[in-house]
Amino acid sequence: MSVKAVVLLSGGLDSSTVLYYAKADGCNCYAMSFDYQQRHRRELDAAKAIARTAGVIDHQVVTFDLTRWGGSALTDDRIDLPQSRSIEQMSRDIPITYVPARNTIFLSFAVAYAEVLEAERIYIGVNALDYSGYPDCRPDYIAAMQEAFRLGTRQGREGKPIEIVAPLIDLKKTEIIQLGNRLGVPWEKTQSCYAGGERACGVCDSCRLRLAAFAELGLDDPIPYDRVV
Amino acid sequence: MSVKAVVLLSGGLDSSTVLYYAKADGCNCYAMSFDYQQRHRRELDAAKAIARTAGVIDHQVVTFDLTRWGGSALTDDRIDLPQSRSIEQMSRDIPITYVPARNTIFLSFAVAYAEVLEAERIYIGVNALDYSGYPDCRPDYIAAMQEAFRLGTRQGREGKPIEIVAPLIDLKKTEIIQLGNRLGVPWEKTQSCYAGGERACGVCDSCRLRLAAFAELGLDDPIPYDRVV
Numbered sequence: 001m002s003v004k005a006v007v008l009l010s011g012g013l014d015s016s017t018v019l020y021y022a023k024a025d026g027c028n029c030y031a032m033s034f035d036y037q038q039r040h041r042r043e044l045d046a047a048k049a050i051a052r053t054a055g056v057i058d059h060q061v062v063t064f065d066l067t068r069w070g071g072s073a074l075t076d077d078r079i080d081l082p083q084s085r086s087i088e089q090m091s092r093d094i095p096i097t098y099v100p101a102r103n104t105i106f107l108s109f110a111v112a113y114a115e116v117l118e119a120e121r122i123y124i125g126v127n128a129l130d131y132s133g134y135p136d137c138r139p140d141y142i143a144a145m146q147e148a149f150r151l152g153t154r155q156g157r158e159g160k161p162i163e164i165v166a167p168l169i170d171l172k173k174t175e176i177i178q179l180g181n182r183l184g185v186p187w188e189k190t191q192s193c194y195a196g197g198e199r200a201c202g203v204c205d206s207c208r209l210r211l212a213a214f215a216e217l218g219l220d221d222p223i224p225y226d227r228v229v
Numbered sequence: 230m231s232v233k234a235v236v237l238l239s240g241g242l243d244s245s246t247v248l249y250y251a252k253a254d255g256c257n258c259y260a261m262s263f264d265y266q267q268r269h270r271r272e273l274d275a276a277k278a279i280a281r282t283a284g285v286i287d288h289q290v291v292t293f294d295l296t297r298w299g300g301s302a303l304t305d306d307r308i309d310l311p312q313s314r315s316i317e318q319m320s321r322d323i324p325i326t327y328v329p330a331r332n333t334i335f336l337s338f339a340v341a342y343a344e345v346l347e348a349e350r351i352y353i354g355v356n357a358l359d360y361s362g363y364p365d366c367r368p369d370y371i372a373a374m375q376e377a378f379r380l381g382t383r384q385g386r387e388g389k390p391i392e393i394v395a396p397l398i399d400l401k402k403t404e405i406i407q408l409g410n411r412l413g414v415p416w417e418k419t420q421s422c423y424a425g426g427e428r429a430c431g432v433c434d435s436c437r438l439r440l441a442a443f444a445e446l447g448l449d450d451p452i453p454y455d456r457v458v
Binding site: 060062065071100102103108111116135138145152157 | 289291292346365376381385
């Protein structure tokens with residue numbers, strides 16, 4: 001019997017790989033994306049294209065507004081995006097692109113949807129190596145959310161807890177790309193840039209991490225960039 | 230120095246009492262309510278009136294749509310509200326008015342807002358005695374969410390975790406009313422009914438619990454009811 005899974009899909013490299021990973025795991029996939037008025041809402045077009053290409057059963061785009069209180073360069077236009085930082089600079093602190101409690105909100109909607117679907121799993125593309133500053137991307141946090149979901153849901157109380165699967169959590173970006181290549185992820189449809197322009201900027205942290213990983217592997221990133229430094 | 234707190238406020242009897250409790254605790258209160266297309270959206274008018282009366286610093290009404298996937302009598306019009314049930318009947322199972330993962334979603338938005346405000350506490354009016362069927366109203370669930378928030382937020386990682394305060398969790402409805410009376414909660418502005426009509430229906434589980442508690446105390450509930458059985 002196949003497994004029902006909710007897959008959090010931003011449209012970026014990591015979550016697209018996770019969707020293809022869940023499919024390869026034998027899951028019937030229900031994708032979920034979020035329009036939270038992020039600077040890079042254009043990623044939702046990528047999410048829709050990838051969900052369609054991967055053949056998900058349903059794709060929910062949940063809408064709410066995190067610019068109400070801001071607190072991040074992704075949800076407050078007055079805060080500039082960091083540009084042209086080295087990978088070492090990115091990893092040092094919690095970056096200004098950290099959106100307070102974003103993964104907690106995403107996982108909460110995912111578990112609500114999973115309960116109604118009676119899905120067994122939630123897949124999420126968090127990664128603790130790159131951007132090690134993000135508090136809501138670490139294994140201990142994911143384990144704590146899983147425990148809260150076990151206690152706070154009907155399925156959990158009935159002994160069938162919903163499992164949070166984070167297959168990328170210990171992988172380097174290069175290893176994620178290698179995994180995605182094996183799974184046939186259509187990179188040309190993905191979008192990772194924080195800036196939200198028509199083409200990827202090439203200089204935000206997200207573009208730089210992605211470009212550096214493709215370069216390290218000697219591979220071409222098939223999406224167009226405004227500039228590559 | 231006074232404490233900054235986010236207070237989850239539905240506009241009902243419990244959450245209104247919690248708001249006055251947080252004020253009496255010496256908190257600067259930031260109220261937060263949710264328009265999730267619930268059947269009883271009218272409760273938001275009550276929430277606004279109470280927030281104003283209590284003199285909160287800010288009141289966020291966060292909007293999203295839980296009728297997309299339904300799964301509850303409060304978010305799916307095709308599911309009838311239970312009517313005229315005895316208190317014993319209500320307490321037996323997880324009721325159809327349980328909204329999957331609702332408190333998890335509410336707490337997630339609260340912790341996001343709290344992080345941006347650098348608030349120290351989140352107050353929530355969950356109660357484990359009445360409706361003991363609700364999985365997301367129990368102390369072990371609240372403790373698990375608190376641990377997830379400690380690990381998943383900037384403040385938590387920096388050793389200043391945001392505390393979830395649930396002062397009603399062990400109280401009976403009659404005790405909540407007694408507490409609210411001491412705190413001066415304006416009951417006439419609160420709204421507990423699930424049905425969403427102009428006047429409280431008097432027969433849904435929420436009306437019946439409320440009416441039974443006022444009656445047990447020999448007090449009049451000052452809000453108007455369509456019928457009282």
